[in-house]
Amino acid sequence: MKKYIYLIANIFALLILVSCEDELNQVPLSEGTTENFYSTQNDFIQARNATYSIAFHGTGTYGYPSRVLNLSETRSDNFYATTQASRDWEGINNFFVSLSSNSLVTEAYVSNYNAIYKANQLLEQLEARGQVIPVVADRTNMEAEARFLRAFCYFDLLRWFGKVPLIKNTLSPQEVASIKRTAVTEVYDLILSDLQFAVNNLAPSYDAANFGRVTKYGAKGLLALVYMTRSSPNYGIDGAMLGLNEWDKAYQQLNDIKSSGLYAFGSSYESIFRVEGNTNKENVLVIPYSQNTGNGVGGNFMVELGYEPYFASLNLSQQGSLEYRPISESLLNLLSLTDNRRIFGIADTYTVTSGTYLGTYTDRPVVRKYIDASRYGNGREDWGVDFIVMRYTDVLMLMAECTLHGGGGSQADVDAIVNDVRQRAGLARDASNVTLDQLFEHRRTEFFGEGTRWFDLIRSGNAITIMNAWKTAEDASNSIGTIDKNSLLYPMPLQEMLAVPGLYEQNPGYDN
Template sequence: MKKYIYLLTVVLAMTSCTDELNQLPLSQGTIENFYATSGDFVQARNATYSVAFHGMGTYGYANRVLNLSEVRSDNLLATTQASRDWEGINSFYTSISSNTYVKEAYLSNYNAINKANQLLEKIAEKGDQIFTNPADKASMIAEARFLRAFCYFDLLRWFGRVPLMEKTMTATEAAKIPRTPVVDVYKLIISDLEQAIPDLAPSYDAANYGRVTKYGAKALLGLVYMTRSSPTYNIDGATLGLNEWDKAYQQLNDIKLSGLYAFAADYEPIFKVEGITNKENVLTIPYTQSLPLAVGGNFMVELGYEPYFASVNLSAQGALEAKPISTGFLNLFAETDKRKIYGIATSYTVATGTYKGSYTLPVFKKYIDATRYGNGREDWGVDFMVTRYTDVLMLMAECTLHGGGGSQAEVDDIVNKVRTRAGVPANASNITLDDLFTERRKEFFSEGTRWFDLIRSGKAVTTMNAWKAAEDTEGKIRTIENNSLLYPIPLSEILAVPGLYDQNPGYD
């Protein structure tokens, strides 16, 4: 495992991680002396990975999707007795434009985009002089394009229209860029991925594990087409109703046909076998422990609970309040379902100390592995799978049910494989989209996919309001509407250049 090294100081002289828009773009004048060797370019590439995947501080992409997708969804009833940022996410507050998680999603992505832009510009300027092997230059361009596309797609799914910046900019230049129509941001995303895929390696050795492959990029492009194809809800969001399911199916099927990946025979090892030997890994964010210039991850703390950590003899992790699993979700599982047995703690005991006692509050534990705990709560050596091979197959099934390719028999077959591996009856036939989304909900809980699945289903609003009616006995959660499917643009960005940005409807 390898966590990419930050270069937020000295080498790239990046501005500090503050909230204001005019502090995000990198100044052209601060980096002229850096890009002098191929090693410098490698460091810059790794820095771009680092910010795109690991964020700018204690949060990264994995933390982000757990907080903004999983906590937002019907999998968790994450109301709180205290004032915590995640409560406003789960309860659909309209006053979350200054929310920590919302700001992180915006700022980290734009910092990574600026790094990718800078890298692309410096390759264009100096690449022919620096790179003796044209393939090395092409690969670096491809990785930078992928990372830029990855970040813009992430922004679109959270915020809808966002400013499109295809080059590094001064503060003055950035202050003139308004929010760009979604279709135009998509043009750059698709162009970047289509140009990147031919020059990305199909696989890497262990030393380069975590760099994006050709098939990781195809997985992203497939999901881009699926998202564009999904119902619009009549908002300026990432879903456009374009019916490109066949394009999505083609990209995903290429991954299947590559022969480089495999449907895991057992469920539990998917989350315990890391690196290139895990054939479920299509696109993965690697973490490591205890290296001088890198730390591990802490995303598993987001959905954890202090008494559970104590029950497996781990020190305090900061998860003082649980994010309880919703009753309706728990009731979906058969008692024999390995996914529930492995991924959900329904009872646990703490023998001594502050949390001594027995607990029956169900919490997620899928990624909590005490054997991979390092030197503190931000030093877990557990990788995060953005896309695993099972996801690819089930996304293909979704495309099939929309008429994008494949057959009903293939859809039924993959659902039966998933159920067989989980140890539950596998007699599916004529699987519908509703059936498929239910199976995805059980397969991918606490992996950050549920909110996006709800939106692609076209039933996000009705599903969430039905969930609220069934589970919100204290009346803490707002009834949602279509506008609730987007997050607000951070208030700091609205205020940085008054009048430049409009706020997403429905937010204070």
């Protein structure tokens, strides 16, 4: 996949697309441009790669990795992200009700709909002109990739915003302007249909040159998470959680990943984040990045939770004068100083020997599990560090969660999984009769800084209770606003609300 994404920089010039500021401004390709472009198999490959790029890397400063580190990780009890300046992530952490114009919220909406537009366009052109791809299996696999990416984006939208407009084909701005927010269940119908097609038609694996393309088992992992989210308590809101009992369906998808024999539990915690590509058997669904290519395919997500003095201690300067985003005391208290995950994943003490930030820092711990100086390129947006959307340890722990909901497996299976995780962390294998609450605590210490915590809190059914207890314990400055059921969704972006006044209703609890 990495060799393919180098082509992405040329895609938009070839397609001569009008840039999409938001989904209400989507315009289809002119008939002439479409005819000129989708005429060879390579044209379709480039269009597919462009769809991957927008779905995973976004269309602006952020991408999916930065999105979950801000909207999920920073929103959760893993960070107490107050700041002395005005930063968009502060409003996320502090539960501001004036988030509709927040750039992080807007990006989540805009990038997903831009990718959906590209996926819809690719699917339409495959139907109309796909015969230029001579091998039918290749054509079908490409359709499965496009449908996976469309499902990936709609699921992301549902989890952030609840109801969203359902757009299944390329439309003119006038047509889009008449589509109201669609019922969550109807959006899920498309997601499930797309993912089931993907599971049935994607390749089980790819060679190293195609690393990053979604496989059958990556699709199964997302399908399982969809079933689990649909099964989560709905908290009385119109969100992605439907309170269904589909834990057995999720368990089956996850068990298929386990049974495939293609993945393995990482031998060390560090290796999960330092070994790239197909060699890393923890990788189930990954977003690849490469540095020093000159093609804009480097990553910048590792700076999201970073701090400028820590980068200076690694002799990596000019990351953007990054302010400190404090790790919460409750998370630090869960991770002992002898836990391998803390030793590798958190820099408790670091020293800057020269320059602006001279000194030794002992009271500003930084999440560093993704920060690898050997993969730093030419600036903060040129890191060659891959982002793991789902890893095999996650698959196993999600299976344990399904088991505790009666979806399959046994208590012994749950205990074994948790003890394997503890042993790798250098802790005793002393977990027994693990409960759901305990499992979520184990997930917190395993996946901190990876963007899963907010979603885990919601699936637990205790998000509001846990977040308010954390607020009471850690918010001495009373910076954090009200945390209630309305806080479990983000507001519809203001620019969408204003594009066609009255078309959308705002999510409850927000100013506009």
